[in-house]
Amino acid sequence: MSVPDQLVILGNGFDLQCGLASSFGDFEKPRKSLIEDLIEKHSTNQSRADTSGELVTYPNDRQERQEVSLAADIWAAGITVWDLILIADEQIRTWYDVEACIRDWLLKHPGKKQPRNQNNLYAVKYQYSRYQKALIPGPQDNPYEIGLIQNYRDDGYFSKMSTNEQVSKLLLKWYACSSDANSIMRVMMQELHRLETAFSSYMKNVAESNENYRSRACLLLEQLMNDQLNDYNSLLTNNTYKIGEDNLFGDSFNNVRILDFNYTNPITDIKPAPTLSNIHGNIHGGDIIFGIDSNSVDTDDSNYPGLVKFTKTYRLMALGKGSKTKLVHPHVSGQPGSETSIIKFFGHSLGDPDYSYFQAIFDEVDLYGSDTRLVFYYNQNRLNENKDDKKSKNTTSENAQEEMFEKVNRLITTYGQTLDNKDHGRNLMHKLLLENRLQVVQAPV
Numbered sequence: 001m002s003v004p005d006q007l008v009i010l011g012n013g014f015d016l017q018c019g020l021a022s023s024f025g026d027f028e029k030p031r032k033s034l035i036e037d038l039i040e041k042h043s044t045n046q047s048r049a050d051t052s053g054e055l056v057t058y059p060n061d062r063q064e065r066q067e068v069s070l071a072a073d074i075w076a077a078g079i080t081v082w083d084l085i086l087i088a089d090e091q092i093r094t095w096y097d098v099e100a101c102i103r104d105w106l107l108k109h110p111g112k113k114q115p116r117n118q119n120n121l122y123a124v125k126y127q128y129s130r131y132q133k134a135l136i137p138g139p140q141d142n143p144y145e146i147g148l149i150q151n152y153r154d155d156g157y158f159s160k161m162s163t164n165e166q167v168s169k170l171l172l173k174w175y176a177c178s179s180d181a182n183s184i185m186r187v188m189m190q191e192l193h194r195l196e197t198a199f200s201s202y203m204k205n206v207a208e209s210n211e212n213y214r215s216r217a218c219l220l221l222e223q224l225m226n227d228q229l230n231d232y233n234s235l236l237t238n239n240t241y242k243i244g245e246d247n248l249f250g251d252s253f254n255n256v257r258i259l260d261f262n263y264t265n266p267i268t269d270i271k272p273a274p275t276l277s278n279i280h281g282n283i284h285g286g287d288i289i290f291g292i293d294s295n296s297v298d299t300d301d302s303n304y305p306g307l308v309k310f311t312k313t314y315r316l317m318a319l320g321k322g323s324k325t326k327l328v329h330p331h332v333s334g335q336p337g338s339e340t341s342i343i344k345f346f347g348h349s350l351g352d353p354d355y356s357y358f359q360a361i362f363d364e365v366d367l368y369g370s371d372t373r374l375v376f377y378y379n380q381n382r383l384n385e386n387k388d389d390k391k392s393k394n395t396t397s398e399n400a401q402e403e404m405f406e407k408v409n410r411l412i413t414t415y416g417q418t419l420d421n422k423d424h425g426r427n428l429m430h431k432l433l434l435e436n437r438l439q440v441v442q443a444p445v
Contacts, residue, residue: 004229004255004341004342005255005329005340005341005342006225006255006256006257006340006341006342006343006344007257007258007259007327007328007340007342007343007344007361008221008224008225008256008257008258008259008344008346009258009259009261009343009344009345009346009348010258010259010260010261010262010266010346010347010348011261011262011345011346011347011348011349012261012262012347012348012349013346013347013348013379013382014217014220014260014262014266014346014347015213015217015262015264015266015347016347016382017216017220017347017379017382017443017445018212018213018216018217018220018266019210019212019213019216020203020206020207020210020213020264021206022203022206022262022264023096024086024096024097024098024199025090025095025096026206027198027199027202027203028083028086028087028090028096031079031083031198032083032087034077034079035074035079035083035084035087038070038073038074038077038079039070039158039159041073042069042070042073042155042156042158043155043156043158043159069155069173070155070158071155071169071170071173071174072173074170075174078194078198080191080192080194080195080198081166081167081170081171081188081191082098082102082188082191082192082195083195084163084166084167084170085101085105085120085163085167086098086101088163089101089104089105097351098195098290099290099291099292099351099353100351100352100353102192102290102291102292102310103292103293103296103352103353104120105120105121106120106121106185106292106307106310107292107296107297107307108120120164121181121184121185121303122181123164124164124167124168124171124184125179125180125181125184127164127165127168128168128171128172128179128184129179130148131148131152131168131169131172132172132179133145134148134149134152135149135152151165152169152172171184171187171188171191174187175187175190181302181303181306182303182305182306185303185306185307185309185310186306189309189310192290192310195290196288196289196290197286199288199290200263200283200286200288203263203264203283203288204283204284207264207283213264213266214266214268217264217266217267218266218267218270220445221258221266221267221270221274223444223445224344224346224377224443224444225256225274226444227344227375227444228342228344228373228375228439228441229342254272254274256274256275257274257275257276257277257327257328258274258275258276258277258327259277259279259327259357260276260277260278260279261279261280261348261354262278263278263280263281263282263283263288264278264282264283265278265282265284275327277327279316279357280312280316281319287319289312289315289316289319291310291311291312291314291315291353292310292311292312292353293311293312293352293353293354293355293356294308294311294312294313294314294356295355295356296311296352297310297311312353312354312356313356328340328361328364328365329365330364330365330366331364331365331366331369331370331372336371337371339364339365339366339370339371339372340365340372341371341372341373342372342373342374342375343361343365343372343373343374343375344375344376344377345374345375345376345377346377346379346443347377347379349407350376350407350408350410350411355411355414358411358415359415359418362415367415367428367432368419368421368424368428368431371435371437372437373436373437373438373439374432374437374438374439375439375441376404376407376408376438376439376440376441377404377441377442377443377444378400378401378403378404378440378441378442378443379400379442379443379445380399380400380401380442381443381445400442401440401442404440405440408438408440409429412428412429412432412438413428413429415428416428416429
């Protein structure tokens with residue numbers, strides 16, 4: 001009896017469960033403190049300069065001060081404008097979601113009753129243009145423009161600026177590019193590259209300094225691979241991985257493939273190792289990416305040429321990356337069982353930024369017409385849960401289970417709307433449940 005073909009899809013919850021401080025909040029917290037310290041330092045310096053009469057700047061004086069500026073200090077510290085945007089976004093969202101933040105910042109359009117400048121990309125472009133015009137050499141007699149220049153030059157005023165004003169000031173000081181939308185998006189992409197590099201370095205250090213990560217990852221992977229195999233469980237019980245030992249999984253996992261949305265490599269100690277694809281790059285290759293779902297971008301948008309470059313599809317294509325091994329066995333008409341038998345989801349938020357991947361996988365296996373089973377794991381025993389993060393708290397099994405029910409319902413319902421046969425789309429969830437092909441269960445941890 002052969003082991004059924006499996007695809008295991010991993011999200012950040014996997015690395016968290018293995019003891020890594022891999023959430024974006026873990027990464028961003030010290031950076032937020034550093035930004036606050038730098039702003040306070042320059043605010044204090046400005047106060048001293050004002051009271052001592054030193055470093056006086058006049059409205060018509062276009063020369064920059066000679067001391068190290070706040071913008072220079074922020075750049076030297078490796079902080080990006082995306083850090084400022086993420087910190088502001090976290091105050092609204094109450095947790096860090098870098099890809100949703102990028103999407104909303106670039107694409108969120110104002111409602112009919114809202115002013116146009118509520119679009120963040122437009123607001124930065126507009127503010128950037130105002131700064132550029134105000135700094136053109138020549139006499140200034142407009143009090144408004146004089147005040148604008150003072151605020152731009154006064155590092156002590158930085159904390160009083162809106163986030164978009166702060167972003168505009170830093171971009172102008174760092175890049176001095178044109179003020180059109182494509183130029184702004186181009187430097188915003190450069191800033192995203194800087195953020196990705198910083199996060200890659202952070203994650204590499206976190207992974208390499210955690211002695212138990214690989215052992216925990218191997219054990220958890222084996223538990224996930226073994227779970228929900230029904231009659232096949234008896235074939236695998238003798239292969240239990242033991243932490244600290246060089247155990248072999250044997251041939252049982254030849255039919256297991258892993259789609260990993262993390263940037264780490266959890267299978268280095270597994271022999272023989274199952275096929276794994278870090279779909280968004282890994283910390284060892286230095287090519288990790290953050291991005292938005294391509295379905296989010298309207299091809300009719302006037303800024304489409306610049307916006308599409310922030311999508312994961314475009315960025316993976318530009319990097320020449322992608323799985324070199326087929327992870328999903330397709331459904332072949334007239335060949336029952338040809339498709340991947342089981343698809344398991346662990347530690348993934350099932351959010352919009354990755355929806356296109358799930359749609360493609362469901363299409364490949366013909367989710368409606370095939371026998372493919374879906375298993376979604378919830379986890380009320382999160383090992384590395386942030387107790388200060390209200391959105392991450394799952395104090396009871398019921399809460400964790402209900403949260404996963406909602407996510408799964410949204411994913412399957414959304415996918416059903418893409419089917420050509422609308423009746424099939426509407427009853428997809430019912431069909432999966434009736435055929436016992438959809439399970440939401442507690443993770444085997």
